[in-house]
Amino acid sequence: MSELLHRRPVVKELLKKRGDMLVIGGLGAPAWDITAAGDHDNNFPLWGAMGSAAMIGLGLALAQPKRRVLVITGDGEMLMALGALATIAVQKPKNLSIVVLDNEHYGETGMQRTHTGYGVDMAGMAKAAGFARTMNITAQKDVLRLRPLIDGMRGPLFAQVKIDAEKLHLVLPPREASYIKNRMRISILGPEVALHQ
Amino acid sequence: MTTVSKAAKPAARAAGRRPRAAAPRSAATAAKPVMPAVSSHWADQVHPMLVEAGIRQVGLVPDAGHSRLIQLCEADRSMRIVRLTTEEEGVGLLAGAWLGGEKGVLLMQSSGVGNCINMLSLPVAASMPLLILVTMRGDHGEFNAAQVPMGDSTQAVLEAVGVLVKRADSAADVPEMVSSGLRLAFNTFRPVAVLIGQRVSGAKDFRKLTKPTGDINE
Numbered sequence: 001m002s003e004l005l006h007r008r009p010v011v012k013e014l015l016k017k018r019g020d021m022l023v024i025g026g027l028g029a030p031a032w033d034i035t036a037a038g039d040h041d042n043n044f045p046l047w048g049a050m051g052s053a054a055m056i057g058l059g060l061a062l063a064q065p066k067r068r069v070l071v072i073t074g075d076g077e078m079l080m081a082l083g084a085l086a087t088i089a090v091q092k093p094k095n096l097s098i099v100v101l102d103n104e105h106y107g108e109t110g111m112q113r114t115h116t117g118y119g120v121d122m123a124g125m126a127k128a129a130g131f132a133r134t135m136n137i138t139a140q141k142d143v144l145r146l147r148p149l150i151d152g153m154r155g156p157l158f159a160q161v162k163i164d165a166e167k168l169h170l171v172l173p174p175r176e177a178s179y180i181k182n183r184m185r186i187s188i189l190g191p192e193v194a195l196h197q
Numbered sequence: 198m199t200t201v202s203k204a205a206k207p208a209a210r211a212a213g214r215r216p217r218a219a220a221p222r223s224a225a226t227a228a229k230p231v232m233p234a235v236s237s238h239w240a241d242q243v244h245p246m247l248v249e250a251g252i253r254q255v256g257l258v259p260d261a262g263h264s265r266l267i268q269l270c271e272a273d274r275s276m277r278i279v280r281l282t283t284e285e286e287g288v289g290l291l292a293g294a295w296l297g298g299e300k301g302v303l304l305m306q307s308s309g310v311g312n313c314i315n316m317l318s319l320p321v322a323a324s325m326p327l328l329i330l331v332t333m334r335g336d337h338g339e340f341n342a343a344q345v346p347m348g349d350s351t352q353a354v355l356e357a358v359g360v361l362v363k364r365a366d367s368a369a370d371v372p373e374m375v376s377s378g379l380r381l382a383f384n385t386f387r388p389v390a391v392l393i394g395q396r397v398s399g400a401k402d403f404r405k406l407t408k409p410t411g412d413i414n415e
Contacts, residue, residue: 048318055293061291063294086288087281
C-alpha cells in the first residue's frame with residue numbers, strides 16, 4: 001500500500017459545500033476533525049457518550065428523512081457499537097451514512113491498538129448486517145467517490161477509511177452540550193422551536 | 198399534557214414514516230391491535246398518553262412486562278418501532294430524534310438500565326428530554342437471584358447519574374406515573390425513568406415453566 005490517507009483532508013473533502021447536511025462527530029479526534037473543517041450549526045460533536053454516534057445518527061435520520069445525516073467517527077468509538085450496525089440495517093434509513101476514520105489506534109489515550117489493527121473489518125460487518133452500501137477505502141480516488149454516494153441517499157452507507165495514526169493539534173468545538181443541541185435544533189426546525197417545544 | 202413541537206410538518210413526517218423496512222407486518226396487524234376491546238391493562242391507558250404527547254420513536258429491548266404496550270405501539274402507524282440490540286443504543290437514538298424534532302420513549306427491563314449509565318451523560322449534559330419506562334425485575338417476589346443486584350440498585354444508579362425516577366407499584370398507578378414522567382421529561386427537558394414494580398407485572402416462577410402447560414409469557 002502506498003501513502004496512507006490523512007484524517008483532516010478526508011473530512012474536509014466530505015464536508016465541502018455541505019448544504020443542509022447534518023453531521024455527528026464521534027468522541028475524540030473526529031469531533032476535532034469536523035470542527036477543523038469549519039464549526040457549523042449543523043454539527044453535533046460529542047464530548048462523551050462513547051459508542052453513541054451511530055445511534056444518534058439513526059434517531060436524527062429517522063426524524064429528518066429528507067436530510068442527509070453523516071456520522072463521522074473513529075474505529076474505537078464504532079467498535080463499541082457494533083450491535084448498532086444491526087439495529088441501523090433493520091431500520092434501513094436511506095439518508096444515513098457512517099464514515100469511520102480508522103487509524104487502528106485509540107488516539108486520545110496514548111495510541112493503544114484497536115481490533116481493526118488486527119484485521120477486524122467493520123465494513124464487512126456492516127455489509128453482513130444488511131447495509132445497502134459498504135466500502136473499504138484506502139485511496140484518495142475513493143474518498144472523492146464517497147461524497148456523491150452520501151448525497152445520493154441510497155443508504156444506509158458505511159465506509160471504513162484507513163488513515164494515518166498521526167497525532168494532530170486539537171481543534172475544539174463548543175463545549176456546552178446544551179448550546180450545541182439548541183443551535184442544531186434551531187437550524188433544523190427554525191427559531192420558533194424554542195417557543196413551541 | 199405536554200405540547201407537541203409545531204415545527205415538524207406532519208405531511209413531511211408522514212412521507213418519511215413507515216417506509217418499506219422496519220418491521221415485517223401484515224395488513225391485518227397494521228390495521229388494528231389484536232386486543233380485546235375492553236381491558237384494564239395499564240398499557241391500554243398508557244399508549245394513548247404516548248400518542249397524545251406526540252411520541253414518534255419507540256426504542257426497545259423487549260420485556261414480558263412491556264409486551265402489551267409493545268403490541269399497541271407496533272400497531273400504531275404514527276410510531277416508529279426501533280428494536281435495539283442493547284438498551285444504551287436507545288439513549289443515543291432518542292438524543293438524535295430530539296435533535297431532529299421528534300419525541301421518543303424507551304422501553305426496557307431494569308437489567309437494561311445498567312447498560313445505559315454512561316450514555317445517560319448525553320441527555321443529562323445536554324438537557325434533553327428522555328422518558329424511559331422500566332419494568333422491574335429483582336423486585337417483589339423475584340425467583341432469579343441473578344436479577345437482584347441490578348433490580349435492587351436500579352433507582353439508586355439512575356438517580357446517581359442524574360435521572361429523575363418515578364415509581365408505580367400498582368397497575369392503577371402506572372398511567373398516573375407515566376403521565377407525570379411525560380410532563381416532567383418534556384416540559385422540563387431532562388431524562389426521567391418510570392419504574393413499573395414487579396408487583397404490577399407479577400414475578401415469574403421458573404419452576405412452573407418446567408411443566409408443559411406453562412405459559413412462557415406469564
